[in-house]
Each structure stands twice: as structure tokens, then as C-alpha cells.
Amino acid sequence: MQPAVGITLTALRKRYGAGDTAVDALKGVNLHVAPGEVVGLVGPSGSGKSTLLKCLGAVIEPTGGRMAIGGDVIYDDGWKLRDLRALRRDRIGFVFQAPHLIPFLNVTDNVALLPMLAGLSDREARTRAHELLAALDVAHRADALPAQLSGGEQQRVSIARALVNHPPVILADEPTAPLDSVRALSVIRILNAMARRYQTAVIVVTHDEKIIPTFRRIYHIRDGITHEEAGEGRGLEESVAPLTPRSIS
Numbered sequence: 001m002q003p004a005v006g007i008t009l010t011a012l013r014k015r016y017g018a019g020d021t022a023v024d025a026l027k028g029v030n031l032h033v034a035p036g037e038v039v040g041l042v043g044p045s046g047s048g049k050s051t052l053l054k055c056l057g058a059v060i061e062p063t064g065g066r067m068a069i070g071g072d073v074i075y076d077d078g079w080k081l082r083d084l085r086a087l088r089r090d091r092i093g094f095v096f097q098a099p100h101l102i103p104f105l106n107v108t109d110n111v112a113l114l115p116m117l118a119g120l121s122d123r124e125a126r127t128r129a130h131e132l133l134a135a136l137d138v139a140h141r142a143d144a145l146p147a148q149l150s151g152g153e154q155q156r157v158s159i160a161r162a163l164v165n166h167p168p169v170i171l172a173d174e175p176t177a178p179l180d181s182v183r184a185l186s187v188i189r190i191l192n193a194m195a196r197r198y199q200t201a202v203i204v205v206t207h208d209e210k211i212i213p214t215f216r217r218i219y220h221i222r223d224g225i226t227h228e229e230a231g232e233g234r235g236l237e238e239s240v241a242p243l244t245p246r247s248i249s
């Protein structure tokens, strides 16, 4: 059977260590995020959020179960792909709490670097970067160095970088924690608008009370088990207003 597009986790397990000291951090997680959807993943400290993100990002290997992204099974009781670096580079976008931009590259090159590494020509990579910077309303800062940008601008550049290889999946780990309410909500609106535009499935791990009411669906994780809940989906009404439609390849 062809796996659904987006992100699908089925009975995903992760055990750290072995024997008496083993920790079952994920005990059979089931989760689905559709293309174009942004879901929240919330849970107390030690509940398994980072472990889940690390498994999905192919940073650590699960112990069992199944993971599919973008219509391909990537893990089924073992990795199904040999090149996990290419998987991370081309199929998964990461957004972190800190933007982690490269300080000596200007904004355009920070975004264009990944498609260049994936084999696009410099020109194609920069064109792609400029399209995204324009969509995220930071094109006027294209030649600036990261240190010359505000925190909100840096975070928008990091979202452009996460989207630039058109991954089917974005994993965002506390992307709004250092931002005030207005900027935090703006980041979430942008993630929703971009998810819809590029049909990306987005998981946002967060403790941030400012943004939790914005999710339409939330996965609560506790002791390595997820429970799905309807969210309020508030505050996203004007999510596409600042963006002009634009087609990309």
C-alpha cells in the first residue's frame, strides 16, 4: 500500500540503552500530519518530544515501528534509505529556537547554500532564495549579514532556509520561544501560509502558551505516548494576507 503523503508515524518506538537501565522514550507513537497542515506537539519535560523530533529528522534511529514522509517509507523496523544526510538535506527542513544562520554569509547565501549543496547551479539556488525571501518579506535585507537583522527577521530567514529545498516536511523546535507575542504569532502565521503554499507538513514542538491556541490539531505527548486533540485554531485568519501568490518549480 502506498503511504499517505505528509508525515505518518505508526507504532514508533525508541528505547535508549538496554537491560535494567533502559529508557523507553517512545512507546508506540501514532501521528499523521497532512501536506499543508501545521500541528503542535506539546508535552512536559522528559515526555519524548526531542526524541520524536530526532527520530523524524533521522538524527537517531528508532527501535521499531514505521515512519513515512512525503509518500515514502523512510523507516520500517530499520532505515529504508541509505543516504540519511541527503534525506535531511533535501526532504526535511529544520527551524530551531535560535536561527543558527552562518554569520559570515549574507542573507541570500545563507538560504542559497542548501540548494547549491543539493546540486543546483549558483544562479538557480539564488533565484530560489530570492523568491522565498520575498515571500517572507525580507528580500530588502538580502545583502545584509545576519548580525545586522532583527530577531524576527533572522527567524524569517531561517524559515526561508528550511523551505528552500521544497521539503515535504518541516520540523520546528520551539521556534517562537525568544520572540514577543506579536513576532511569535507572525512566525506561526508565516509557517501556516508557507505550509499551504508549498504543501509542506509542519510539526511545531512548543511550550509557548502564546502560540498553542493557533493550532487546529495538537498532539500531546506524555510518557512516550501521543494523544491527539482538536486545537482552537485561533489567530490565523489573516495568514495569507501579506503574501502575494507566486509559483515556484
Ligand SMILES: Nc1ncnc2c1ncn2[C@@H]1O[C@H](COP(=O)(O)OP(=O)(O)OP(=O)(O)O)[C@@H](O)[C@H]1O
Pocket (backbone or CB within 6 Å): 016, 017, 023, 024, 025, 043, 044, 045, 046, 047, 048, 049, 050, 051, 052
Ligand atoms: N541519550 C539518552 N540516553 C538515555 N535516555 C535518554 C536519552 N535522551 C533522552 N533520554 C530519556 O528519554 C526520555 C525522553 O526524553 P526527551 O529528551 O525526548 O524528552 P523531552 O520531552 O524532549 O524533554 P524536554 O522538554 O525536557 O527537552 C526522558 O526520560 C529522558 O531522560
